[in-house]
Amino acid sequence: MDFEFNDDQEQLRDAVRRWVDKGYTFERRQGIAESGGFDRKAYGELAELGLTGLYIAEEDGGMGMGPVEGMVVMEELGRGMVLEPLAQTLIAGGVLGAYAPRELKATWLAKIASGEALVVLAQQERKARYRLDVCETQAAQAGSGWTINGAKSVVPAGDQADAFLVPAKANGNIALFLVERTASGVHTRGYGTQEGGRAAEVTFKSAPASLVTNDGLTALEHAVDIGIAATCAEAVGVLDKTMAVTVEYMNTRKQFGVTLSTFQALRHRVADMKMQLELARSMSYYASLKLNAPPQDRRRAMARAKYQLGASMRFIGQNSVQLHGGIGVTDEYIGSHYFKKLTQLELCFGDTLHHLGEVSERMQDTAGVFA
């Protein structure tokens, strides 16, 4: 039982924080948001820090690190509301490393680690909402390879990525494929997202694909769980900053001749926000520390964590805006962007109600962290 970070983890945190503070200022971020929501150069800077190879084994060209390092990095990126989707890269590294055949790993992992290739999960379908077992995209064997037909939605940086991890039905079962964006029959329609990032609708018409694994649902669940743990950590970073700007504002802004922080009604709301922040941080730890648990245990833990984080993000985000008053709803003020980021993170990898349902489905007679 130990929740302290070791020296290497602290150094990693410092390095990412330095880059965020100096290299990814709010001005730069807003510039990226305005010019489409994804900057290949900024993504390259993440790669230079080694972050794109975090979950890729050293022999495959990566850093070979684990969920706690992933959590540390995502918290820091959250503090800077970084738009380039590193969570997707963690998924790609983790899933290809665990499930892909040797040739596919040899082709892709080193390129992902170096930042040369961005690979993202193209999973969302119109009829699925947050269900992972609902999949209409079809895969068919074509000679020694496969082709894919179907459409995926809200794919992160979908028109910028180099390849997609695509769940598709093969002989009635969900399998996982890798499809290159420039392959024939792949069409993307990119757009901005609410937080300022980028996503795309991606369609596949007899697009050539490489099989990652026939056990697609297992791999997809694993992928989404990596995404949930990363999202929880990212959220904690955003929540920390949201609290900080709220506290600063309350100690500066005066009404009725005194600072807002003197009013008990507002102070109690801040106490409730602090409660949600610490519960969120606790459950983000829980998610990352459970990421390598056996699948059943892991899935249940991720559902619990994302439920808590979702509730905390909504509470702190909405109350932060309210405590700021008018300035909180302006585009100019950084706080409104924290709020939009939190809102977007709640809707990623399953929202709060979805995960309440998951917790409810998976509930057992015993209870607690170790049950």
Next chain:
Amino acid sequence: MDLSFTPEEQKFREEIRTWVRASLPKEISHKVHNALRLSRDDMQRWARILGQKGWLGYGWPQQFGGPGWNAIQKHLFEEECALAGAPRIVPFGPVMVAPVIMAFGSPEQQQRFLPGIASGEVWWSQGYSEPGSGSDLASLKTRAERRGDKYIVNGQKTWTTLAQYGDWIFCLVRTSTEGKPQTGISFLLIDMKSPGVTVRPITLLDGEKEVNEVFFDNVEVPAENLIGEENKGWTYAKHLLSHERTNIADVNRAKRELERLKRIAKAEGVYEASQGGPDAARFRDEIAKLEVDIVALEMLVLRVLSAEKSGKNSLDIAGLLKIRGSEIQQRYSELMMLAAGPYALPFIEEAMEAGWQGEFVGAAHCAPLASTYFNLRKTTIYGGSNEVQRNIVAQVVLG
């Protein structure tokens, strides 16, 4: 970072578990698991068993005869006791006054009072709240006037938990009216058999007599019963409040009670969505929410323990633990009562006693549910109300 306990910690847990299984009387754990009424004898019997093992003062350092456990070991001990259905240790002696006597008492006071606390022979009560001093505790008025080698105590304490069983009571008393209210308070140990002490039980909304009024009418207290210095009592009391940080959340009991809630919900047909009416799925979701709340609280507690063990960072979140722990206690009792629905309504006092041979309405598990729900409303009020706790949390965050 590591979520699992070390092999040594696991072994320690096993030892505790084995001992508790063998030593906790079944008739007592039966009452605890079923929320039946515990008698003074039940509570003291368990205290004496722990005392003989040297574990009633399980948080004590070795120099005072305690086991000298670290924060994690204490947590594991509490958890094993809770899950086994042990009664909560009545905290006023071993958990509350003993650390104050250790830190601020004289060697004579330590030799005189600590053995009786450690063995479970002497029952202590806590004399803090007064009719006019609840959340604003420092406004307390019970006076202690020094006359020669005695204090003469006059005044009234209230909400004194289980004082009807008390042998001794530790009190905050006013010894000066000068300066700030906090600076005129002293910490006094009073023998409850002294002439002039009157205890009057207060019947609470659940019909139980759990708390009391304690009156002091010209009670003579030897001056040697003063802890530390006169007018420094507030400092000592604050030490006491800061002493118990994680136990206050009571997360281990919450885990046990969540399991009971699931058993009750199952029996009442509101656990499996497929086996009940339209409310079953909603009810199950409410249990699921509570389960996440409890896991999150447990993680919060473990973070505090880890910080204490490492000594690196301290987490100043005792207020959060109190708020969340008490809210969760109220919530599980509320859901248990709601699970029973109309069968929570009959009020048959004898059904609260173990071994009652009468006919239950509905099922035996329904009988105590409403009473427990009513009883646990206290948790957000006592120990510094949750609103006071929010003030403290806000102070830390906002300055």
